[in-house]
Amino acid sequence: MNRMRLIIPLVFMFSLQSMKSNAAEENEPYDDRYCTTCHGADGRGNYGVQAPRLAGMEGWYLKRQLESYRAGLRGVHPRDIEGVAMQPMAAKLTDESIADIIEWVGNWEYRPSEATIGGDAMVGRQFYNACATCHGAEGEGNQGLGAPALAGQNDWYLVTQLKNFVAGYRGNLPGDTYGQQMSIMARTLASEEDIVNVVSYINTLGKGE
């Protein structure tokens, strides 16, 4: 339905093109499918703007995060730089737009992200035992527990988010139950080195899919 909404004005648009030389159309229409500007081609993440991979993200988790952003439960702490950038982008989404985005994102091919950090995965493995309880031994996620998949996510994003959980930039608001749980768990990681090591271990997971 939404795709039709986009295509019809586009057809109309080209017939008007000659009327305005430097733009495609007067009163340019738009929809809410703008995720790939930041999140990269087919939502595979973009280090350049620190926007994580969406391709392969579970629909239920994406929905919860978009709703959390919209409700001001995420991306409001001024030190959560990327979250603060994301929050207004979700703030105006309707339930229909969110459903449309989830359907759209679901069409993108899942490819694990490249490893970009150099931690000690074997050390990280010991820390991961605690993570595995909710996120699964292979980082595959667990909808029943509300824990998203970690395997295949951009490692730089996971590092930033763990740091944000530890510092209280994410998961510190009443109402963000899952975030609060995660914040408590993240604080068992004592140092940035621990964080880099555990994410390095996550980098080894789920590559067989």
Next chain:
Amino acid sequence: MAGFVTRREFLNLLGAAGGTSAALRAGSALGLLPVTKTAKALDLFALGTNSKKVAILGGGLSGLTVAYELGKRGYECTILEASHRCGGRVFTVRNGDLIDEIGNRHYCEFDDDPHMYFNGGAARIPSFHNNLLAYCKELDVELEVFVGENNNAYFQDDAFLGGKPVRIKDYKTNVRGFLAEMLAKSMSEQEMNEPFTELEAENLLSIIRSFGDLREDGVYTGSSRSGYKAEGYTAHGVQKDIIEFRDLLKSRLGGRTMSASEGEQGPPLFQAKDGMDNIIAGFLRVVGQEVKYRAMVSAINVTNNGVEITYDQDGVRHSLNADYCFSCIPTHLITGLDHNFPADYVKAMKYVRRGDAYKAAFQAKERFWEKEDIYGGITRMNNRSSSIWYPSGGIHKNKGVILAAYNFQGGMYYTNMTQEERIESHIKDGEKVHSNYRSLVEKPVTIAWHRMNHMLGCAARWNRSFSGWTAEEQLMFDTLQKPVNGRHYVIGDQITVHAAWMESAIQSAHWAMEDLDKRVRAELA
């Protein structure tokens, strides 16, 4: 009196730091400006019966320059533009236009009239940006003077005279008077005379007196340069009171105001008549048929004999094979595409930071500034909104569009606000200068370049230190300037050492095309 120095001690400090000759050398700081040279006639090989395909990614000024020049030489160009418009940061907003800021999309509601526009990006053309000016001439883009310096505009700082706005001429005239008086007094000291001949010393004193409008004895007692308190035509003018030197030094805005109209921002400046995007329209009159709009690149694959581009348009994935590719996609967005670029090329792209410049504008219900003797020019404020720009054109018409805020370096402050918060902040700032501002302005537009769809940033920032470029930064720049396999060029003001100017975008395109030209000549020889 710890923490204070007398005027005499201050002069000694100057002397200790190198004396008069150091002060003279400091005056050549404008040498940092890029070297002026005449517009380059590009000597590019015309293909004749040979055929070459070129993919141009992004319809920004550099991309259009490539399409225009290579098109003239027989290259077959295709421009893929991700958004609904060409021009990138050459963006003029008029009635009905979409401001596609992600999270804050809005349409411009200015009255539909040719002079009711706002240049949300590029807004000034220095008279020595020769390549840009040459294209304006060649493409028949009408130019007019942009009034940047206007000493009748205001200077406002909460820390200065209780926040009361004064005219820039009041601030400048008094600062110059006191500075000149200090210099004149120092010149009367025998030891300071030594480096000069008698004639030089006499001329220097004359310059100093003229600079500050001093009395013959070298004392500053006010000046008619800032206008009169009353009369001055049919009766003798009454001189304005001097602003005390100590008061002038209360404002941190002073330095910025004294230098605001120098160098690249000094007169004469130009703008395209009825909106800067008329430059883009000029290029599109020639190459417009080659543009595919809302065509968003998803992959760039450089091969041994060309470049394979994948892009999405109308919900359909397309491919485009070309011999060469020129990309003015911002580096921070290229990193999110599928590509096969070498690691050092990607490292450079990941290093460049994106600018966060921010601008806002209002439609004014009446041209209230003209009632205050202001025609064009810029009011300077020591607050986050920073400036009010009055339009250079549309003089004496009923309404006008004013710039309400321009924050080049610290735009995230506004970017992180809601539209309502931004507008309220600009109104509060503007009210300090124009008391009934709130009731005089309407129909706001705000442009936070950091969030503009398909751009997500203003001018690229290569160096991270005030002391200049490191060797590593220079190496990364050189890497990214060179083509991959002789096939893929990154272009735009982002691949210059002088970002944020249209001239830079053009010169980047010229650099890339001249590099291409050597390769093509060698191949076809």
